[in-house]
Amino acid sequence: MDGDVVLVIVVATALVFDFTNGFHDTANVVATSISTHALSPRVAVGMAALLNFAGAFISIQVAATIASDVVDAGAITPTVIFAGLVGAISWNLITWYFGLPSSSSHALIGGVVGAVIAAVGTAAVDGEGILGKVLIPAVLAPIVAFVIGALAIILAYRICGRLRPGPVTRGFRLGQVVSGGLLALAHGTNDAQKTMGVITLALIANGNLPDTGFDVPTWVIVSSASAIALGTYTGGWRIIRTMGTRIIKMDSAQGFSAQGAGAAVILASSHFGYPLSTTQVIAGGVMGAGAGKRVSAVRWGVAGNIVAAWFLTLPAAAAIGAVCYGFTSIFGDGAAGPVILSGLAILLGLTLFAQRIRRGQPVPTV
Numbered sequence: 442m443d444g445d446v447v448l449v450i451v452v453a454t455a456l457v458f459d460f461t462n463g464f465h466d467t468a469n470v471v472a473t474s475i476s477t478h479a480l481s482p483r484v485a486v487g488m489a490a491l492l493n494f495a496g497a498f499i500s501i502q503v504a505a506t507i508a509s510d511v512v513d514a515g516a517i518t519p520t521v522i523f524a525g526l527v528g529a530i531s532w533n534l535i536t537w538y539f540g541l542p543s544s545s546s547h548a549l550i551g552g553v554v555g556a557v558i559a560a561v562g563t564a565a566v567d568g569e570g571i572l573g574k575v576l577i578p579a580v581l582a583p584i585v586a587f588v589i590g591a592l593a594i595i596l597a598y599r600i601c602g603r604l605r606p607g608p609v610t611r612g613f614r615l616g617q618v619v620s621g622g623l624l625a626l627a628h629g630t631n632d633a634q635k636t637m638g639v640i641t642l643a644l645i646a647n648g649n650l651p652d653t654g655f656d657v658p659t660w661v662i663v664s665s666a667s668a669i670a671l672g673t674y675t676g677g678w679r680i681i682r683t684m685g686t687r688i689i690k691m692d693s694a695q696g697f698s699a700q701g702a703g704a705a706v707i708l709a710s711s712h713f714g715y716p717l718s719t720t721q722v723i724a725g726g727v728m729g730a731g732a733g734k735r736v737s738a739v740r741w742g743v744a745g746n747i748v749a750a751w752f753l754t755l756p757a758a759a760a761i762g763a764v765c766y767g768f769t770s771i772f773g774d775g776a777a778g779p780v781i782l783s784g785l786a787i788l789l790g791l792t793l794f795a796q797r798i799r800r801g802q803p804v805p806t807v
Contacts, residue, residue, distance in 0.1 A: 444647050446776040447519040450783055451643045454526045456668040459636040461533040462545040463493065463672020466632060466719055470625045470673070473696035473727065479617035489625040490674035496629025497666035501657050502714035503631055507638025508645070510570035510714075511550055512557045517565075517646045520769055521556045522639060523779045527786065528552030528762030536750055543750040544718030548758040549635050550575055555759030559766040578715040579751075583725030586702045590729025593698035598734070601694070613693035620700035627707035628719050629669060635716055636665040695730035702726035721751060 470493070471485040480488070508514065529545070529552035536543040550571070557565050601609045640661045644650040650658075691699075703723040710717045731739040769778025 444519065447523065447779050448643060448647045448649070450776070450779045451519045451523045451526070452640055452664075454523055454530070454783070455636050455640050455643070456664060458526050458530050458533070458545075458549065458639075459633065459665055459668035460672035460675075461530055461537075462549075462632055462636070463490075463669040464675045465533050465537050465545050465672075466628060467673050467675075470621065470628050470719075470723075473691060473699050473723075474617050474621045476691050477614065477617065477693040477696040479614035479693060479696060480621065485621065486674055488622060489628075490670040492622055492625035493629035493633065493673045494666045494670035496626040496631075497633035497637075497662060497669065499626075499630045500711055501634060501637065501662075503634035503711055503716050504638035504641065504657055506570075506574050506714040506716055507550070507635050508642045510574050511567055512553060513565040513567065514642060514645060514652060515565075516557060516561045517642055518560070518774075519643050519647050520774065520779060521560050521766060522553065522643045522646070523782075524556035524559070524766035524769055525549070525553030525762040526639065527765045527782065528555055528758045528760075531761045532754060532758040536754075543754045544579075544720050546632065546635055546716050546718045547575070547579065547751070547754045549639065550716065551755035551758030552762035553639070554755075555762035556766040558759070559763035560770075574715055578710060578717055579721065582706050582710060582715075582717050583721040586706045586722045586725035587729035587732070589702035589705060590698050590726040591733035592729075593701060594695055594730045594733035597694045597698060610693050613697045616697045617693060617700060620697050620704060623704035624700045624707070624723070625673075627704045627711065629666065630711045631707050631717055632719060633665045633669045634711075636668065637661050640665070691727070691731070695727075695734065698733070699723065699726035699730040702729060718751070 467486060467489065470489040471480070474480040474485045475482050526549070529548040532543070532548040532552070533545055554566055554571070637657050641650065641657050644658070645652050650656070703719070703726040706722050707717055707719055728739050765782060769782055772778035772781060
C-alpha cells in the first residue's frame with residue numbers, strides 16, 4: 442500500500458514538474474513572435490500550447506533516454522524519483538522568480554542524479570550516458586543554433602536588403618508564424634518526453650511495468666502532453682521579457698532566423714533521443730541572429746547571466762534533490778517522507794501565493 446501511495450505522489454509531482462516546465466519554457470517558443478509583433482501574446486501562447494500537446498505524440502526517443510541512459514534503473518525507487526522531481530521543480534521556480542531562462546531538462550536530470558547519489562552512491566549514475574547524451578549535446582546544441590541563426594540572418598539580409606521594408610517585415614512576420622509553430626512542436630517533442638520517461642521509470646521501479654523493453658503507457662503520454670500544454674498556456678512572463686527584449690533588440694527577420702534555427706536543432710536532437718535544453722537552444726539562436734547583424738547588437742552581459750544559470754542548473758538541482766531524499770529517508774522507506782515533504786511544499790507555495798496577493802502583486806498568468 443505504501444508503494445502505491447508513493448507512486449501516486451510521484452506521478453502527481455511529475456505532472457507538476459511538467460506544468461512548471463511548460464510555463465518556465467513558454468518564453469522559448471513565443472518570446473520572439475511577441476517581441477516582433479508577429480503574433481499577439483494570447484494567440485502566440487495558445488498556439489504554442491496546442492502544438493506542445495501535439496508534439497508530445499511524435500516520438501518517445503527522449504523518454505527512453507531519461508528512463509535508461511542517465512541512472513541505473515535497478516537502483517531507482519519511487520522515493521528517489523520523487524526527491525529528484527522536487528529538486529527540479531524547486532530550481533525551476535527559483536530561476537523563474539529571478540527571470541533566468543535556465544534548463545528545465547537539466548534541472549530534472551540533475552535532481553534525479555542528486556537523489557540517486559544520496560540514496561545509493563555514484564555507482565548508480567551512468568556517467569557515459571550523461572556525457573554522451575546530456576553534457577556534450579548541451580554544449581554543442583546552442584553553438585549549432587548560434588551558427589545557424591547567424592548564417593540565416595546574414596542570408597536574409599542579403600536577399601532582402603534592397604527590398605522595401607514594409608513588405609519584407611510583413612513577410613518575415615508571416616514566416617514567424619510557421620517557424621514559431623515548428624518551434625512549439627519541437628519543444629513538445631523534446632520536453633514532454635522527459636516527464637514521460639520519469640513516470641515510466643517510476644512505474645517500472647514500483648513493479649507496474651516490466652523492466653525489459655521500454656513501452657510508455659498511453660495515459661502517461663496524454664497526461665504529460667496535457668500538463669506541459671497547460672503550463673505553456675499559463676505562461677512565464679518574466680522569462681519572456683528576458684528572451685524577447687533583453688538579449689537583443691529584435692526585428693522580424695531575426696525572430697524568424699532564431700526560431701528556425703531552434704526548431705531545426707531541437708527536432709534533429711529529439712530524433713536521436715538527446716534531452717536538450719530548449720532554453721539553451723533558442724537562446725543560442727537569438728544570440729546568433731543578433732550577432733549575425735552586428736556583434737554589438739547582443740547584450741552580452743545578459744547573455745552571460747543566462748550562461749551562468751545554465752552551469753549552475755545541474756549541480757544546484759542535484760544538491761536540492763539530494764537534500765530532499767535525505768529528508769524523506771528520515772521517515773523510513775514508506776510513504777511518510779514523501780507525504781510530509783509534499784505537504785510542506787504545498788504549504789510553502791500557498792504562503793508565497795498569499796503574500797503576493799497581500800502585497801497587491803499580480804499572479805503570473807496570461
